[in-house]
Amino acid sequence: MLGFVTLRGHGLLRATAHTKLLNFASNVGAMAVFAAVAEPWWVAGLVMGVAQAAGAQIGARAAVRVGARLIRPLLVVTSVAMALRLLWQALQG
Incomplete structure (x- = not known):
């Protein structure tokens, strides 16, 4: 999204909408590769997948309604949160 x-x-x-489409495409590709090997x-x-689709729908509707403020x-x-988790993992191992 930042890109x-x-x-x-x-x-x-x-940007969020485009990111959702790319995320979906990468998930389908990963599923195909994983199923093959x-x-x-x-x-x-x-x-x-159903939970991700439901979450994406809820998030997309909230983003359209509220916009960048959300x-x-x-x-x-x-x-x-992700940076703190990575830092925590690096300090533990």
Whole structure:
């Protein structure tokens, strides 16, 4: 999403939409590769896929309704949480 905003000049709402599409495409590609080289847990994967689609719908509708006022703080909180988790993991191992 940050790449779409900084490199392509998209607004947060449009960048988020493009990111959702790319995330979906990468998940489908990963599923295809994993199915070719391993034995996937299809039920767990389908449940996770349905949950991801539902979450994406809820998030997309909230983003359209509220806009950048919602996306920007969520981006900051998520980025900080991920950075803290990576730092924690690095200090533990």
